[in-house]
Amino acid sequence: MSRDFLIMSGLALTVLGISIASLVYISVVQPDYLRSDRDGVPFYTPPVINPDGGEPVEMGELIRHYKGE
Numbered sequence: 001m002s003r004d005f006l007i008m009s010g011l012a013l014t015v016l017g018i019s020i021a022s023l024v025y026i027s028v029v030q031p032d033y034l035r036s037d038r039d040g041v042p043f044y045t046p047p048v049i050n051p052d053g054g055e056p057v058e059m060g061e062l063i064r065h066y067k068g069e
Contacts (some may be wrong), residue, residue: 037064 026034036042041063047056 039067 010024034043039060042058045059047058048062049055050057
């Protein structure tokens with residue numbers, strides 16, 4: 001085995017270890033920033049019914065409307 005092969009193998013194993021550690025951290029700890037967006041709306045929130053027209057509206061769109069954005 002050449003020196004270059006060992007260096008690249010070490011680099012690949014380092015990247016693999018960091019990737020696995022990151023996935024384990026995300027799945028075990030579940031940080032708060034993954035549970036809701038910047039407006040506090042939880043991810044995977046179902047659409048709400050617009051009282052004027054009856055059509056479904058995304059919660060983020062409704063919040064942006066009332067915030068004036």
